[in-house]
Amino acid sequence: MDSTGGSAAVSLETVTKTYMVGEPVHALDGVDLEIPRGSYVAVMGPSGSGKSTLMNVIGCLDTPTKGTVYLDGEEVTTMSDRERTRIRGEEVGFVFQTFNLMPRLTAVENVALPLVFRGIPVGERRERATELLERVGLGDRLDHVPNELSGGQRQRVAIARALVNDPALILADEPTGNLDTETGENIMSLFEELHAEGNTVVMVTHERPVAEHAERVVHLLDGRIERIEELDAVGAEVES
Amino acid sequence: MKPLTNLRMSWRAIRSHKLRSTLTTLGVVIGVAAVITFVTLGASLQAGIIGDISPDDRQNIYGWAAPEESSNQGPLAGAQPVFTQADVDGLSEQPGVRAAYGYTSIPTQSVGFGGERIPRQDAVVATGVEYVDEDEIADGRRFEYGQREAVLNPAMANAFERNVTVGDTITVTVVGGFAVNATVVGITTDSEARSPFEGFGPGPRVYLPLDPYYTQLVAEAQETPRFPAIVVEAESIEGVDRAKESTRSYLETDSDAQEQAEAANLTYELQTSTELLGQLQAVLDQLQAFVVGIAALSLLVGSIGIANIMLVSVTERTREIGIMKAVGAQRRDILTLFVTEAVIVGIIGSILGTLLGILGGWAGAQYIDIPLTYPVEWFAIAIAVGILVGVGAGLYPAWRGARTDPIDALRYE
Numbered sequence: 001m002d003s004t005g006g007s008a009a010v011s012l013e014t015v016t017k018t019y020m021v022g023e024p025v026h027a028l029d030g031v032d033l034e035i036p037r038g039s040y041v042a043v044m045g046p047s048g049s050g051k052s053t054l055m056n057v058i059g060c061l062d063t064p065t066k067g068t069v070y071l072d073g074e075e076v077t078t079m080s081d082r083e084r085t086r087i088r089g090e091e092v093g094f095v096f097q098t099f100n101l102m103p104r105l106t107a108v109e110n111v112a113l114p115l116v117f118r119g120i121p122v123g124e125r126r127e128r129a130t131e132l133l134e135r136v137g138l139g140d141r142l143d144h145v146p147n148e149l150s151g152g153q154r155q156r157v158a159i160a161r162a163l164v165n166d167p168a169l170i171l172a173d174e175p176t177g178n179l180d181t182e183t184g185e186n187i188m189s190l191f192e193e194l195h196a197e198g199n200t201v202v203m204v205t206h207e208r209p210v211a212e213h214a215e216r217v218v219h220l221l222d223g224r225i226e227r228i229e230e231l232d233a234v235g236a237e238v239e240s
Numbered sequence: 241m242k243p244l245t246n247l248r249m250s251w252r253a254i255r256s257h258k259l260r261s262t263l264t265t266l267g268v269v270i271g272v273a274a275v276i277t278f279v280t281l282g283a284s285l286q287a288g289i290i291g292d293i294s295p296d297d298r299q300n301i302y303g304w305a306a307p308e309e310s311s312n313q314g315p316l317a318g319a320q321p322v323f324t325q326a327d328v329d330g331l332s333e334q335p336g337v338r339a340a341y342g343y344t345s346i347p348t349q350s351v352g353f354g355g356e357r358i359p360r361q362d363a364v365v366a367t368g369v370e371y372v373d374e375d376e377i378a379d380g381r382r383f384e385y386g387q388r389e390a391v392l393n394p395a396m397a398n399a400f401e402r403n404v405t406v407g408d409t410i411t412v413t414v415v416g417g418f419a420v421n422a423t424v425v426g427i428t429t430d431s432e433a434r435s436p437f438e439g440f441g442p443g444p445r446v447y448l449p450l451d452p453y454y455t456q457l458v459a460e461a462q463e464t465p466r467f468p469a470i471v472v473e474a475e476s477i478e479g480v481d482r483a484k485e486s487t488r489s490y491l492e493t494d495s496d497a498q499e500q501a502e503a504a505n506l507t508y509e510l511q512t513s514t515e516l517l518g519q520l521q522a523v524l525d526q527l528q529a530f531v532v533g534i535a536a537l538s539l540l541v542g543s544i545g546i547a548n549i550m551l552v553s554v555t556e557r558t559r560e561i562g563i564m565k566a567v568g569a570q571r572r573d574i575l576t577l578f579v580t581e582a583v584i585v586g587i588i589g590s591i592l593g594t595l596l597g598i599l600g601g602w603a604g605a606q607y608i609d610i611p612l613t614y615p616v617e618w619f620a621i622a623i624a625v626g627i628l629v630g631v632g633a634g635l636y637p638a639w640r641g642a643r644t645d646p647i648d649a650l651r652y653e
Binding site: 117 | 253560569
């Protein structure tokens, strides 16, 4: 478990991601970042600043052009596609702006989906998924398909799914972007609860009020970390 | 992913597009059904012919004289009337020969009985007494040569409203309107063809003596009646080849037929029923291969249908593939899911197709009136092919799905 990453949930060392769009474009340009276990980090920045790329690289959906990424102490940059897929399934829980639930699967089945690909038997899958849906307050919506659920409920299902493998890291990409303010706040308090329970949360957002729920805000600009803000419990800036 | 889970998920995907899945399956159903139907009909046809060659038939030699270019075209192809009664009598004296007699079919307009007339073009055969074996007579006796007598098979006897029985008189109206009467003296045991000359399969038949019926019919045209075909029965199955040689040498040196054969440049076709069977089988095999080939084409079309639908399905579910990959689905998992889907369609299609084909084969055999024989090994082949079609057609779309980049897939609308 232990290497350069130490006890950090995520550790990035001079990570660069270059796309060739006629000329090279640096979506990430030498990013160094350490996200300790149990922390709550928001990533902010204008569009095109590299937020999504950072998120994909951390979540093992994408590989950096240069640099090293450690996830829970394991170097993932040298891994094969197969191993990265396994890490993605077991160590990372994704929460997306568009929920990304399977439309034909019920809430329980959606939550249990990551377990399917780990070969967990159906009884155990259902039990674990039910437990988590109850945890996010959807114990009475177990067998509803996404179409029968409200936006906030769908996001809760997605959050339950992200938790099902007991991941080292929850990665949320604009989780309140498709929700009204009140529902958004409910979701944000759910994230706070999860954080309080010891989960590591990394959240990409462009909304300041959302980011203020976090302990730290990483500001990205043109693929570089512009500055890192430390916030106190009420969301006010402590130092810059 | 556990196989059962995989199966359940694939089945669910199929069920969620009922109409589309049904139409795709239909492509396979039709392909497999076509193959099974034609293979069944082919096998039934062959079995019908092989079944007709009874053991005592195997010592028979069937002969006719035809121009060289007609050879190998089947029994009686290009046959010319060259054989006289004297030839037949001479042949029956040859060593190793039990009996020899002439054969011809009489072009007929209708067969009448009790005021009822049944139009039949190919039902009346004029031949020798021995053509119908004694033990093939169920009721009555064989006809006598030179007498106005007839032997009927059950299919013919039962064709009339009031069944024909021994002692009744039937009327045969030949082409040209000329009508002759015959007293029925015997009914055969079955309605199978009694020689390759009659063609394949069962059918209604009237057997008449060549004399007086054929002789009378051709009296105006021919000074001496000449038959287009002969049957020589060897004394034993082992002696059939020797008998064939002596028949040929007799025909070429001592026969009345030789003069005409030379004048018209005809060659003698002498074939045992085993040889004729072999030729027929070769022709049938070619026909079968041809028809099954066409049916196989429709199976190919069906598989293209599966491939097409699977491609659509993969594209349509790009986002779902992205979600599954994001939560830990390996390429292999995605590949298996889609291949399983195609294979399920293939299996269901081929099972339904086999059932439909069995039904089609049965209906076809009923329609062309041949005994039904199911080539069971072909059913296994058809189902195996259906599964292979599923795998083959599903593999590329599944591979494309498995290769999908999760980042692109999640962004896909």
